[in-house]
Amino acid sequence: MLHLRVACALAVALAALAAVSPCVAHDGDCQQLLETFPDFAEGRLAPRPGEQNEGARVEPDFYFFLHIPRSAGRTLNFCLMKAVFHPKDRCFSSYGEGSQHDDEEGGPGVVDPATRTVEIDRGPLDALGHPCRFAGTHDDLSVLRSVRKAPGRSNSNMAVFTQLRDPVDRALSAYEFTVRTASRYFHRPPDQNSRKNANKTATNDVWPWIDLIPIVQEDMRRRHAERKARERAGIPDADAWVRHFDAMDSSRVTYYNRAANSTDEVPPPGAKVLPDLDPYDNEVVMPLSEFVRLPEVRQVIHNNQAYQILGATNISGEHALSRRVRSCAGGEAFDLAVVERAKGVLDRLWHVSVFEDLEGSISSLMRASGWDLGQRGYRNGEKIVRDLGLKVKALEERARDKVAELDLELDGNKRDLIEQHKLVSLYEYDPDRQAELKDAKAAIGRLEARALTIEGKRVKAAALRVEEEWVQDDFGMPEDRPSVREVFDQCVDRARSKREEKNKIRFMGAVRDTWGRQILWDRSKIAVSTIEEIKRMNRIDTLVYEHAKHLHETCSTP
Ligand SMILES: *[C@@H]1O[C@H](CO)[C@@H](O)[C@H](O)[C@H]1NC(C)=O
Ligand SMILES: *[C@@H]1O[C@H](CO)[C@@H](O)[C@H](O)[C@H]1NC(C)=O
Ligand SMILES: *[C@@H]1O[C@H](CO)[C@@H](O)[C@H](O)[C@H]1NC(C)=O
Numbered sequence: 001m002l003h004l005r006v007a008c009a010l011a012v013a014l015a016a017l018a019a020v021s022p023c024v025a026h027d028g029d030c031q032q033l034l035e036t037f038p039d040f041a042e043g044r045l046a047p048r049p050g051e052q053n054e055g056a057r058v059e060p061d062f063y064f065f066l067h068i069p070r071s072a073g074r075t076l077n078f079c080l081m082k083a084v085f086h087p088k089d090r091c092f093s094s095y096g097e098g099s100q101h102d103d104e105e106g107g108p109g110v111v112d113p114a115t116r117t118v119e120i121d122r123g124p125l126d127a128l129g130h131p132c133r134f135a136g137t138h139d140d141l142s143v144l145r146s147v148r149k150a151p152g153r154s155n156s157n158m159a160v161f162t163q164l165r166d167p168v169d170r171a172l173s174a175y176e177f178t179v180r181t182a183s184r185y186f187h188r189p190p191d192q193n194s195r196k197n198a199n200k201t202a203t204n205d206v207w208p209w210i211d212l213i214p215i216v217q218e219d220m221r222r223r224h225a226e227r228k229a230r231e232r233a234g235i236p237d238a239d240a241w242v243r244h245f246d247a248m249d250s251s252r253v254t255y256y257n258r259a260a261n262s263t264d265e266v267p268p269p270g271a272k273v274l275p276d277l278d279p280y281d282n283e284v285v286m287p288l289s290e291f292v293r294l295p296e297v298r299q300v301i302h303n304n305q306a307y308q309i310l311g312a313t314n315i316s317g318e319h320a321l322s323r324r325v326r327s328c329a330g331g332e333a334f335d336l337a338v339v340e341r342a343k344g345v346l347d348r349l350w351h352v353s354v355f356e357d358l359e360g361s362i363s364s365l366m367r368a369s370g371w372d373l374g375q376r377g378y379r380n381g382e383k384i385v386r387d388l389g390l391k392v393k394a395l396e397e398r399a400r401d402k403v404a405e406l407d408l409e410l411d412g413n414k415r416d417l418i419e420q421h422k423l424v425s426l427y428e429y430d431p432d433r434q435a436e437l438k439d440a441k442a443a444i445g446r447l448e449a450r451a452l453t454i455e456g457k458r459v460k461a462a463a464l465r466v467e468e469e470w471v472q473d474d475f476g477m478p479e480d481r482p483s484v485r486e487v488f489d490q491c492v493d494r495a496r497s498k499r500e501e502k503n504k505i506r507f508m509g510a511v512r513d514t515w516g517r518q519i520l521w522d523r524s525k526i527a528v529s530t531i532e533e534i535k536r537m538n539r540i541d542t543l544v545y546e547h548a549k550h551l552h553e554t555c556s557t558p
Helices: 002-018 025-036 073-084 141-146 167-184 209-232 288-293 295-300 304-310 319-328 332-348 355-369 381-427 431-462 484-510 528-537 539-556
Strands: 062-066 134-137 158-164 241-245 253-257 262-264 351-354
Touching: 025 319, 025 332, 062 073, 062 141, 073 134, 073 355, 073 484, 141 158, 141 304, 158 304, 158 355, 158 539, 167 209, 167 288, 167 484, 167 528, 167 539, 209 295, 288 295, 288 528, 304 319, 304 332, 304 539, 332 539, 351 355, 351 539, 355 539, 381 431, 528 539
Parallel strands: 062 134, 062 158, 158 351
Antiparallel strands: 241 253, 253 262
């Protein structure tokens, strides 16, 4: 643990300058805790592409995308990987829902911590001994422990890749996303928040949003009730006009007056026009500065890029240890040690990219993995997985029927055997029945041989055999397959434009103050002190992100 010592020495030096003791007992315990915290990457990772000899390239047995929420992981996981991996090779957990799914973050690999199954490597052809090869989830690194050895797959040769984001931007995005999503479910009773279709995973069922949305939603309801109560007592400036913005083009402004419920290009002469709402600090939704200080946000957002990379989030497989690690954060030496640990993991991962350079991230991931944006892409994933599911089910049913039929035959055979054995014991000492005795013994020999034959058939029938065609690369694919690039671009376009437009219009329509003022996000309006505070609360992530950026820059130059 050289890096720990370096970190500690550094901390001691820093502390000496500041004339405080870095070695309070608490901090010492914390340091020790980190040393005993498991290294989930150890012994599980495939050699990094750059460290393999040209020509002697070893294909990883399993690919895992560690999807950090609000880091454009959806684009990579859902749009890019969907085009790169055949649907049969994609694990269910990374697949989940599909094109109709209208949640921004819901798509791939989502887990509800309460009900999640820890196995991320279930696939459509499991029953046939063809394990899936790609999963992407919001889990942290501890989930690698749950990847099983499957036929034709080891769990020590995994390509794990991830994408990080500037922690301040990520926290802001988490705020906006939580508020937007909370408002979407605002008018539904809380118990109906959850998925209508149990097979789909809705945004609010997903860690970490599952922990945050209800809080913001509850706050929104309270503010709404208070506003209504105030309005009953009379509305000041009831005839004031406010500016309204076009959801798609905020430079297009109209004026709105609630009393008359009318919209106009310009307010009437002499009318009172209220200033716009501060989008991050108003009475309609929880202000940003309050959100970022919530203990829950500390728990699941701040510094959670590092915790996810370490396997120390609050959905870690090492729940108790992880909680202790997180509660140690804040001490200078400890934070630096965590940073070093996380950097050490990043250094060993298959690929690390950053949100801020999506195009560069994609091309460098493709290059590193030996893939090509020009290669033929996969599509129709949903349908193929469904088809395969039906085929496997039919196969299983046929096998079950055949086995049941053979079991009946075996039973009959057994009864016949018992019958013959009875005859043998009956005639054995009867000198007059020696001919019958001989017949019975011969029958036993025949029946025993038959039993063996039936059992052989039974074993064969129970073993499901995959049809050659199903595991072919072009199974279910159209004749003229588009390139990965084309599938990806289409997916991003569709995912982005339609859904975001709809959500934005809905949000700006639904979330308004007494006079009808909307919330229009504009990050330049955030108080500098709030940005500084978020930065301070993400000290670990800031340094880990810097390292990711460095790795990205070295990787993305060919
Ligand atoms: C969910 O999946 C199960 C099994 O895969 C299926 O039987 C069921 O019809 C699906 N439910 C819906 C609402 O699609
Ligand atoms: C205000 O006007 C719009 C149409 O311009 C209408 O849909 C809405 O119901 C009206 N609201 C009220 C409170 O009258
Ligand atoms: C994770 O933290 C959130 C926020 O504090 C909490 O609501 C949730 O129950 C925690 N999850 C687990 C699995 O402990």
